[in-house]
Amino acid sequence: MTILAETPTAAPSATEGAVLYAEVQQFYARQMQLLDLNRPQEWAATFTEDASFDVPTLPEPVRGRAGLVAATTRSHAQLEESGQRHRHFMGMLDVRPREDGTVHVRSYAIVYASTIGQDSRVHRVCVCEDVLVRGAGGLLVATRRVTRDDLA
Amino acid sequence: MTILAETPTAAPSATEGAVLYAEVQQFYARQMQLLDLNRPQEWAATFTEDASFDVPTLPEPVRGRAGLVAATTRSHAQLEESGQRHRHFMGMLDVRPREDGTVHVRSYAIVYASTIGQDSRVHRVCVCEDVLVRGAGGLLVATRRVTRDDLA
Amino acid sequence: MTILAETPTAAPSATEGAVLYAEVQQFYARQMQLLDLNRPQEWAATFTEDASFDVPTLPEPVRGRAGLVAATTRSHAQLEESGQRHRHFMGMLDVRPREDGTVHVRSYAIVYASTIGQDSRVHRVCVCEDVLVRGAGGLLVATRRVTRDDLA
Numbered sequence: 062m063t064i065l066a067e068t069p070t071a072a073p074s075a076t077e078g079a080v081l082y083a084e085v086q087q088f089y090a091r092q093m094q095l096l097d098l099n100r101p102q103e104w105a106a107t108f109t110e111d112a113s114f115d116v117p118t119l120p121e122p123v124r125g126r127a128g129l130v131a132a133t134t135r136s137h138a139q140l141e142e143s144g145q146r147h148r149h150f151m152g153m154l155d156v157r158p159r160e161d162g163t164v165h166v167r168s169y170a171i172v173y174a175s176t177i178g179q180d181s182r183v184h185r186v187c188v189c190e191d192v193l194v195r196g197a198g199g200l201l202v203a204t205r206r207v208t209r210d211d212l213a
Numbered sequence: 214m215t216i217l218a219e220t221p222t223a224a225p226s227a228t229e230g231a232v233l234y235a236e237v238q239q240f241y242a243r244q245m246q247l248l249d250l251n252r253p254q255e256w257a258a259t260f261t262e263d264a265s266f267d268v269p270t271l272p273e274p275v276r277g278r279a280g281l282v283a284a285t286t287r288s289h290a291q292l293e294e295s296g297q298r299h300r301h302f303m304g305m306l307d308v309r310p311r312e313d314g315t316v317h318v319r320s321y322a323i324v325y326a327s328t329i330g331q332d333s334r335v336h337r338v339c340v341c342e343d344v345l346v347r348g349a350g351g352l353l354v355a356t357r358r359v360t361r362d363d364l365a
Numbered sequence: 366m367t368i369l370a371e372t373p374t375a376a377p378s379a380t381e382g383a384v385l386y387a388e389v390q391q392f393y394a395r396q397m398q399l400l401d402l403n404r405p406q407e408w409a410a411t412f413t414e415d416a417s418f419d420v421p422t423l424p425e426p427v428r429g430r431a432g433l434v435a436a437t438t439r440s441h442a443q444l445e446e447s448g449q450r451h452r453h454f455m456g457m458l459d460v461r462p463r464e465d466g467t468v469h470v471r472s473y474a475i476v477y478a479s480t481i482g483q484d485s486r487v488h489r490v491c492v493c494e495d496v497l498v499r500g501a502g503g504l505l506v507a508t509r510r511v512t513r514d515d516l517a
Contacts, residue, residue, distance in 0.1 A: 076228065076380065079235035083383035090457040094471065146514045148473050148490055150456055152304055153242040167246065169300050171325065173475065173490045175514035181490040186300055186325045186333040210298045210327035228380065231387035304454055305394040319398065321452050323477065338452055338477045338485040362450040362479035 068165075071158040078158075085156050085166060085193070088200045093149040099137045105129040108202045109194060116207040117187075147184065148173045164193040164200070170207065186210040220317075223310040230310075237308050237318060237345070240352045245301040251289045257281040260354045261346060268359040269339075299336065300325045316345040316352070322359065338362040372469075375462040382462075389460050389470060389497070392504045397453040403441045409433040412506045413498060420511040421491075451488065452477045468497040468504070474511065490514040 073081065088107070095104040105126040108114065114129055115122040123132050140147060150171045157165040167190050174184035192204045225233065240259070247256040257278040260266065266281055267274040275284050292299060302323045309317040319342050326336035344356045377385065392411070399408040409430040412418065418433055419426035427436050444451060454475045461469040471494050478488035496508045 075232045075236070078239075079232040079387070080379045080383040082235035082239060083231070083386035084379070086458070087382075087386060087460060090459045090472070093457055094459055146490075148457075148492075148514065150473055150475065152302055152456055153245055153300075154238070155242045155246055156239060168242070169302055171302065173487065173514070175490050177515060177517050179515060181487050181515050183325065183333050183335055183487055186298075186327050188300075210300065210325070211329060211331060211333050213329055227384045227388070230391075231384040234387035234391060235383070304456055305397055305452075306390070307394045307398055308391060320394070321454055323454065335477065335485050335487055338450075338479050340452075362452060362477070363481060363483060363485050365481050 068159040068161050068163065071160045073158055081158060081164065082154070082156055084200065085154060085164065088193075089151050089154070089168075092202075093151060096133060097146075097148050101130045101133045101137070104133060107200075108205075109196070112202055113204045114202075115205065117209045117212055144177045146175045146177065148175075151189065162195060163203070166191045166193060220311040220313050220315065223312045225310055233310060233316065234306070234308055236352065237306060237316065240345075241303050241306070241320070244354075245303060248285060249298075249300050253282045253285045253289070256285060259352075260357075261348070264354055265356045266354075267357065269361045269364055296329045298327045298329065300327075303341065314347060315355070318343045318345060372463040372465050372467065375464045377462055385462060385468065386458070386460055388504065389458060389468065392497075393455050393458070393472075396506075397455060400437060401450075401452050405434045405437045405441070408437060411504075412509075413500070416506055417508045418506075419509065421513045421516055448481045450479045450481065452479075455493065466499060467507070470495045470497060 092104065092107045095107065108126060108129055111125055112129070113122055113124055114132075118136070119132055123129055150173060151168050152171075153169045155167045159165060167188065170187040170189045171183060172185040172187065173181060175181040187210065188208050190206045191202050193200045194203045195201070244256065244259045247259065260278060260281055263277055264281070265274055265276055266284075270288070271284055275281055302325060303320050304323075305321040307319045311317060319340065322339040322341045323335060324337040324339065325333060327333040339362065340360050342358045343354050345352045346355045347353070396408065396411045399411065412430060412433055415429055416433070417426055417428055418436075422440070423436055427433055454477060455472050456475075457473040459471045463469060471492065474491040474493045475487060476489040476491065477485060479485040491514065492512050494510045495506050497504045498507045499505070
């Protein structure tokens with residue numbers, strides 16, 4: 062059911078835990094906004110160089126930033142062509158710092174779709190399991206695995 | 214309108230307030246994920262032994278963990294039978310620490326439903342009023358009162 | 366695309382950043398709940414005296430608290446008349462403290478609508494760009510600009 066239970070859990074202080082929780086929220090807010098703003102290079106830079114990205118909309122997992130840029134550029138072009146906008150809204154972040162310095166996060170991600178000139182609706186309801194690592198500029202996604210509630 | 218206005222409000226420092234806010238967010242993320250993962254025992258353990266749980270889907274308020282386990286096990290079986298998945302997404306947490314050590318939280322909870330093989334949609338829009346207390350392992354729900362926006 | 370890139374970014378410590386992030390979340394939770402609870406005076410008091418409020422549902426930007434009270438009182442009366450309830454659910458807060466002491470926040474705001482006796486659904490998907498300033502009692506919105514995903 063989950064990839065997030067393997068390494069021992071770290072035990073940060075209450076303040077360290079709160080600082081990490083806010084940092085993870087800010088990281089995801091920025092990452093998802095970059096995706097929805099169609100800035101694929103900056104979005105891909107929030108993943109590690111060799112990140113693994115496994116989502117149901119792709120036929121197989123993508124590895125590395127070039128693949129991430131290609132996949133999201135393609136998706137965005139299709140959206141534009143069909144007069145749609147997507148917003149990725151994450152929440153319910155279960156944030157688990159590990160002794161090895163990684164941060165495991167299991168969250169919910171709702172994708173909203175709007176048709177310009179028409180209406181807005183729920184597009185997808187997803188569960189997102191990430192392993193985050195710390196890079197020079199802050200957190201980075203090392204692995205992401207997304208499942209969709211409407212698929213078996 | 215609200216059960217959350219009776220005891221005097223505590224005045225924590227800015228850092229204490231931020232630590233509590235993050236703790237409450239992490240608590241709810243874990244609690245709702247346990248519910249949606251169908252782990253009724255672990256979910257019920259996030260309530261006090263004699264917790265009161267008043268939600269519109271139940272004919273009358275439930276009291277205590279055994280009742281919580283029974284109610285949620287029944288709900289989950291019905292979901293599975295109908296090929297549905299639910300996700301409970303809370304947010305807009307208005308967190309009010311009280312002088313008596315309790316924490317009053319008024320929040321919004323959206324329930325998303327997905328039919329496997331079909332689509333996803335908003336199922337319920339709710340307001341959740343909790344009184345949280347501090348147990349040995351962290352926060353616990355002592356009382357929960359949920360109202361649904363589609364009911365009078 | 367964005368009004369939020371003009372003044373230099375401040376560099377708070379990790380703890381200061383976390384405290385601000387929690388404070389902004391709590392501020393929005395309270396602000397949106399006041400709106401949805403139809404307490405227009407208290408809601409308007411979360412804006413500066415001369416706040417600018419630019420949303421697609423109004424024919425032109427509103428300036429100042431009296432205008433805010435009038436606009437939201439009107440909206441709420443229309444909702445009541447049609448047997449509807451709205452909930453404003455914000456998230457994905459990209460929080461940027463500036464050197465001039467303001468806090469720029471770009472977020473997503475989902476408006477859910479429920480028809481009493483019937484169902485609940487997504488009403489609007491919006492992007493909200495705020496400039497927050499610090500008043501005597503805490504944060505205040507100085508300028509708000511909201512765009513709707515379903516409009517060109």
